[in-house]
Structure formats: structure tokens, C-alpha cells
Amino acid sequence: MKNIIGRKVGMTSVFTADGRYVPVTVIEAGPCVVVQRKTKETDGYEAVALAFGDVKKSRVTRALSGHYKKAGLEPKRSIREFRTEIEGLDVGSAVAVDSFVEGDRVDVQATSKGHGFAGGIKRWNFSGGGASHGSMIHRQPGSNGDTNAGHTPKGSRRPGHYGVDTITHQNLEIVRADVERNLLLVRGPVPGPKNGLVIVTHSVKVKASA
Secondary structure, eight states, X not given: OOOEEEEEEEEEEEEOTTSOEEEEEEEEEXXXXXXXXXXXXXXXXXXXXXXXXXXXXXXXXXXXXXXXXXXXXXXXXXXXXEOSSOTTOOTTOEEOGGGOOTXXXXXXXXXXXXXXXXXXXXXXXXXXOOSSTTOOOSSOXXXXXXXXXXXXXXXXXXXXXXXXXXXXXXXXXXXXXXXXXXXXXXXXXXSSOTTOEEEEEEOTTSOOOO
């Protein structure tokens, strides 16, 4: 199963077998455990629910505690559903990085860093105004367009809330899969802060073999 939950550890650079020196993001992926198996007969669709991360029992809601108790498993911090590549997985099955190999292509989803209420320069990369001779518009947005419209047009690039969005980076390359330490080394950056939750799935841009 090339679907797994993990946490972002940080970034580094490594040499590949063919001599490339590439920047990678280190993801502590799994081990995850199957908490629930959904079927068309009972739920209307096929899926498995994976759980990841240790947590104190006191931090888990009563509803989730009952969910884990029914499965006969210890509570975990995070649960996510997956609908692809779930053949042969039952409640209690473990999912680890051994299903990934060097060269695999994956999609990585995470929540981006929050920046609060940001101005146009930080949020939209505006260039800003003059910095001398008393221009007084160093970091202010310029023309806002038609002033007689009576409303803000959709799509206008204005100051506002920036970050905390669900971001998916597609078709990333697995540079290395460290089975002993449960680590995936993914080429390039991954959204979110260190220790943030990430979802790794088989890339939708990779064509299935005939």
C-alpha cells in the first residue's frame, strides 16, 4: 500500500546512487495501523482508516476511544481514510515505508504555515512603493481599480488571511526509503512546519501499468 501518514522532520540534502546531489524533505512515515475497514455493503464504498502517532489516552475523546476499543487497538493521534490500494488490509494490519522504493512518485498533502493577516507584499509578492523622498507608500498596495463599483471584485489581490491552507505537492520523487528508521526522503519541499502532519499517497499523475 503506497498510502501512509507521517510527520515532517525537516530538510537536508543527499547524494543519490547516480551521483546527483538533491535537496530532500525527511518524513517520519508510519508505522500506521488499520483501525477500520469500510465496505460497500456496510458503508457504501471501499476504504481503510489508518491511524498514526502515539497519544495519551486522556487526550482522546470518548467517541474515538470507543472506536479504538472496538478495533482492539491502542489510541492514536491521527486518523485518515484511503480508498486506493487497500487490497489485503484488515483491522490491525500495519502499514510501513517498506511498500515504497526509490524512484516512486507520490503526492504529499499537508497544511501550510500560518502567517496571520498579511499585507499585499507578503501575501501576493507586490513590489512596494518608493523607499525615499517621503513617498509614504513603502508597503501599501497601489490602485484598487474601479472606485465606483460599490463592491470588491472577486479575485482581487488584497491584504488578508494568509496560510493554513491544505496544500498538495504532486508527483514528487522518493529518493530513499529507510525501513529501519521509518523515514521517507522526498525530493523537494513539503508544505507545513516541522512536526506537521503529512499525508503521502501514490501520485495521481503516474500512469498505471497495463
